[in-house]
Amino acid sequence: MRARAWPTAAAVLALAGCLLAGCSSGQASAPAEGDDGADRSDMPPIHVVQEHWQVLKGQPARESAYRQALASCQAHNPGATVPLPGDIAGKLGHKRVEYWAQGSRQATREENWDWEFDHGRGCRFKPVREAQLALDDGHTLLLIDLDKHTAEREPSEPPAPGAPIDDEAIADAARDGLRYLGKQSAAGQPCRAWEAGPQRPDAGYRTCYWAGGERWGIGGIGVEDDDSSDPFVLWSRPADGRSGWVYQVKSMTVGEPIDQDVFSPPSGIRIADSDPDATSPNG
Secondary structure (H helix, E strand, O other): OEEOOOOOHHHHHHHOOOOOOOOOOOOOOOOOOOOOOOOOOOOOOEEEEEEEEEEEOOEEHHHHHHHHHHHHHHHHOHHHOEOOOOOOHHHEOOEEEEEEEEOOEEEEEEEEEEEEEHHHOOOEEEEEEEEEEEEEOOOEEEEEEOOOOEEEEEEOOOOOOOOOOOHHHHHHHHHOOEEEEEEEEEOOEEEEEEEEOOOOOOOOOEEEEEOOOHHHOOOOEEOOOOOOOOOOEEEEEOOOOOOEEEEEEEEEEEOOOOOHHHHOOOOOOEEEOOOOOOOOOOO
């Protein structure tokens, strides 16, 4: 269960099946009828670096699968076994999200590492890296595949006005089996922590959503129990030994200057829309 008011470029990336296969996202609340959305004109610059990865029974899913396959190869076909480079194994299954926002503009870069057998040949392990970029200027969203150097353009979603997280909202969440753990801090930022109760299928899950952006319609009630790529999840994890997704923000700054180049697409990107010469989200 997840309530969020701002449809971030990261969330759009997670929903873009043409760029990210097999991902899902929590639900974002819709704007009220007749409302133009949350006003972000005075929102300070935001920069977030986050990682999240899937765990199965408490263990990193893709790294564990690789190590099991490697052990089998080394036991049965050691002469033909070619492992991954040592610095890659710990990245397997980890999605690194870097997010920038200023006013109505957003940029999200995602990088994901996985593995496969080289050209289908067993025991020759090959790293697989995928990288995507989403640029949103408040009017137009540009979804960029950084590996293929291609992009698709579509209208961006308007921000919805965020409902306050007050006593009534906390009571409603409790009726849905969510326990409010209060305000905490992570990466130097305030966050609101929630826990899924024992009657829920995601029992024991805990999540802390950034609490510093509620005046701009950014906030969360619930737990982040899927691959949503929400940069405002400062941390999230299933109960010990359970399966799910782990989120951890590495760093987050609010109010510090941002290099404006992050809101522009890299050179050489082919944009699939009516304007073949377009080079920015603004067209």
